Amino acid sequence: AGQATVEVLGHAYQRDDFTNVTPKILAKVGRNLHNQSHHPLWLIKERIKSHFYSLYTCRGNPLFSVHDNLSPVVTVEQNFDSLLIPPDHPSRKQGDNYYLNRETMLRAHTSAHQRELVRSGLDAFLVAGDVYRRDEIDTSHYPVFHQMEGVRLFSNHQLFQKVENSEDLSLFEAGGRRTPHKQETHSLEAVKLLEFDLKHTLTRLVTHLFGAAVDVRWVDCHFPFTHPSFEMEVRFQGDWMEVLGCGVMEQQLLNAAGAGNKVGWAFGLGLERLAMVLYNIPDIRLFWSQDERFLKQFQVQDIQLPVSFQPLSKYPPLHNDISFWLPTNSQKFIENDFYELVRSIGGDLVEKVSLVDKFQHPRTGRWSRCYRISYRHMERTLTQQEARLVHQQIEHAAEAALGVQGRY
Numbered sequence: 001a002g003q004a005t006v007e008v009l010g011h012a013y014q015r016d017d018f019t020n021v022t023p024k025i026l027a028k029v030g031r032n033l034h035n036q037s038h039h040p041l042w043l044i045k046e047r048i049k050s051h052f053y054s055l056y057t058c059r060g061n062p063l064f065s066v067h068d069n070l071s072p073v074v075t076v077e078q079n080f081d082s083l084l085i086p087p088d089h090p091s092r093k094q095g096d097n098y099y100l101n102r103e104t105m106l107r108a109h110t111s112a113h114q115r116e117l118v119r120s121g122l123d124a125f126l127v128a129g130d131v132y133r134r135d136e137i138d139t140s141h142y143p144v145f146h147q148m149e150g151v152r153l154f155s156n157h158q159l160f161q162k163v164e165n166s167e168d169l170s171l172f173e174a175g176g177r178r179t180p181h182k183q184e185t186h187s188l189e190a191v192k193l194l195e196f197d198l199k200h201t202l203t204r205l206v207t208h209l210f211g212a213a214v215d216v217r218w219v220d221c222h223f224p225f226t227h228p229s230f231e232m233e234v235r236f237q238g239d240w241m242e243v244l245g246c247g248v249m250e251q252q253l254l255n256a257a258g259a260g261n262k263v264g265w266a267f268g269l270g271l272e273r274l275a276m277v278l279y280n281i282p283d284i285r286l287f288w289s290q291d292e293r294f295l296k297q298f299q300v301q302d303i304q305l306p307v308s309f310q311p312l313s314k315y316p317p318l319h320n321d322i323s324f325w326l327p328t329n330s331q332k333f334i335e336n337d338f339y340e341l342v343r344s345i346g347g348d349l350v351e352k353v354s355l356v357d358k359f360q361h362p363r364t365g366r367w368s369r370c371y372r373i374s375y376r377h378m379e380r381t382l383t384q385q386e387a388r389l390v391h392q393q394i395e396h397a398a399e400a401a402l403g404v405q406g407r408y
């Protein structure tokens with residue numbers, strides 16, 4: 001605080017009223033877990049790369065190029081506008097993103113690079129990188145995680161080459177309408193082939209990663225940069241877990257990127273989610289662990305060899321509640337600001353924050369909230385005194401920074 005600029009990767013960015021990155025987050029920029037040899041995220045990235053390299057070649061050369069060193073600092077324009085995300089879209093909220101200033105941010109998804117890579121002339125590429133989102137706090141959410149993006153474009157000839165008597169088929173049709181199944185400019189046959197190829201490609205990928213027994217299902221969903229759009233879920237410990245979003249790329253995006261004569265699909269998958277399912281990793285904070293007992297389990301000779309992960313014994317958690325009155329204008333209270341504050345003080349000791357009670361004072365009308373913070377150290381047992389100390393700092397900081405009134 002007090003400084004006029006934020007420094008990230010050796011660059012200084014002017015602060016303004018949008019700046020909301022914290023030192024704890026900035027400390028993660030440049031860690032590049034996905035490029036750290038034998039880290040579980042690196043291992044999954046390598047397995048995905050080798051799957052795409054071996055399966056998709058063009059005259060002996062890999063079809064997909066891989067980009068895993070693009071800076072996570074992107075313009076707001078790249079992260080949102082280039083993907084047709086409207087100016088008033090809720091995903092742009094300060095409460096959900098890390099802004100360096102009004103123009104620049106830490107990317108919220110690897111899709112931020114789609115347009116520049118298509119514009120550079122690539123027809124098939126993968127992007128792996130760290131992404132940043134302010135979010136709730138629990139065992140499967142962390143403000144920094146890693147994604148792998150995939151894009152594949154097809155010309156008329158490439159898409160229809162396997163279809164017999166395909167001379168009369170075309171990618172585009174004039175005067176068409178947008179329906180739940182297709183964009184206005186696309187022909188139905190092009191979309192159906194694209195959608196089939198997309199789902200087939202991704203099903204093969206997860207079968208390669210998890211084995212043939214994996215249970216997969218598709219859910220319709222919505223993204224501003226694809227239509228139609230889908231989510232893939234994988235069954236994990238009896239529950240369905242969302243692992244990726246994908247769809248047929250919006251033609252307007254391709255037109256703007258100089259690839260208006262092609263159609264394409266795109267997907268973005270969460271590497272932590274896949275790794276948690278694949279290796280049975282119980283807590284997302286473990287990916288940041290420097291503990292040898294965790295890391296050495298992934299030191300396989302060959303990336304295709306199975307890893308049998310032995311979860312570190314879980315040390316007991318400690319729960320402490322915090323209750324406060326919200327500011328009289330309760331709109332002023334942004335839940336993610338509270339999560340952020342808890343995170344910036346408690347760091348990785350905080351496993352989960354859950355809302356346990358909301359209550360409105362019958363006379364004053366003021367709202368009170370009570371949250372339960374679960375503290376747990378990944379590598380040893382925490383003492384109640386240690387947890388208390390952190391908890392008190394959170395209590396003080398909440399009053400000072402969020403305008404709440406403690407009921408401590």
Ligand code: PHE
Binds near residue numbers: 245267
């Ligand atoms: N970028 C989307 C996300 O982070 C995922 C996605 C990528 C969806 C590509 C469609 C196409 O949720």
